[in-house]
Amino acid sequence: MPDEHEFTVDLTPPMITLSSPDPNQTISVSQATFSFTAVDNLAKTMTCNITINGVVRDPLVSAQNNTLTPRTISGLVDGLHYWNVTCWDSAGKKNTSETRILNVSSPPTVVLNSPADNHFQSSTSIDLVYTPTDNTNISACILLLNGHENKTNSTVNNGVQNAFSLSGLASGAYNWTVWCNDTSGLSATASPVRKFTIDISNPAITLHDPGPGDTLYTKNVMFKYTASDDADPVLACTLTIDGSNVLTNIPSPDGEPVNRTVFIDNDGLHFWNVTCWDDAGNHNTSETRNFTTINPPDISLVSPSDNAIINYSRNVAFRYQPSDSDGLSGSKLIINGRFNKSNSTVLINRDSNYFY
Numbered sequence: 001m002p003d004e005h006e007f008t009v010d011l012t013p014p015m016i017t018l019s020s021p022d023p024n025q026t027i028s029v030s031q032a033t034f035s036f037t038a039v040d041n042l043a044k045t046m047t048c049n050i051t052i053n054g055v056v057r058d059p060l061v062s063a064q065n066n067t068l069t070p071r072t073i074s075g076l077v078d079g080l081h082y083w084n085v086t087c088w089d090s091a092g093k094k095n096t097s098e099t100r101i102l103n104v105s106s107p108p109t110v111v112l113n114s115p116a117d118n119h120f121q122s123s124t125s126i127d128l129v130y131t132p133t134d135n136t137n138i139s140a141c142i143l144l145l146n147g148h149e150n151k152t153n154s155t156v157n158n159g160v161q162n163a164f165s166l167s168g169l170a171s172g173a174y175n176w177t178v179w180c181n182d183t184s185g186l187s188a189t190a191s192p193v194r195k196f197t198i199d200i201s202n203p204a205i206t207l208h209d210p211g212p213g214d215t216l217y218t219k220n221v222m223f224k225y226t227a228s229d230d231a232d233p234v235l236a237c238t239l240t241i242d243g244s245n246v247l248t249n250i251p252s253p254d255g256e257p258v259n260r261t262v263f264i265d266n267d268g269l270h271f272w273n274v275t276c277w278d279d280a281g282n283h284n285t286s287e288t289r290n291f292t293t294i295n296p297p298d299i300s301l302v303s304p305s306d307n308a309i310i311n312y313s314r315n316v317a318f319r320y321q322p323s324d325s326d327g328l329s330g331s332k333l334i335i336n337g338r339f340n341k342s343n344s345t346v347l348i349n350r351d352s353n354y355f356y
Contacts, residue, residue, distance in 0.1 A: 030135035
């Protein structure tokens, strides 16, 4: 019995229906999704090319029969783009869809890189760095300083960092942004606006308390001062007593009095001043003042305890702990408001002593 072979004669080319983008559609980005449906009377799968402006941009796309096929193509430059889809089936029959027009109108993007917003510095020179990006090319960029055109760059590098260099700036606050346009005439301005401050002056510091040469009869000494700056709203200050930084990074609002209380145990002559920094790194130290602290000894009664009941009449030991930064020279026992006796032995500072 002879072998039988089957073959198919396919004389019908595929039919292609374009779905998106719509005819004469305008988009503001540099990429688009091109969707189409290929239909064939026999083939389950077809091979298709997406052609834009006469150039195959997406070749050999596998399209299932009668199934929507979406394809995203990026890198579209500004202007009119003529596009269509060509498909062929397994029999080699080929067809091309209608041709549609897509208008790409994508403005540049502008990103401010540095300095960071609310930047402070003491130098009068600064580089303002930005990155413009466009799907064609950048024509020019303009620096807007405090809302006014300041400098123009006509040789912009697309997609990388560029910079406007400024020098000789006066002390004060500035805001800045950058406007760019591309070769198609589309433009954009970086947002939000950033701020920076040039501060070339040192803070000023006025000491209030203690006053020069004051004598204080307390161990809790209050220090009061006012720091001021021509640009910084809050300064960081350090309180120095007798050459040691006792308190650091004290938040000190511009022009407002600040007070801090410090426990000083040792009597005698003391020296103090205040050093402050602003956000630009400028710093200053106040005058140095002196004051004297004089304090009596501290005495802790140890035993007998308060309201103690003693059931013997002789040899009562009164234990107490005196302390003083300058040392101790003597002590007296007071009973019922009257002097009873003195301690003739050498007193032990910050330890137990006794009256018998």
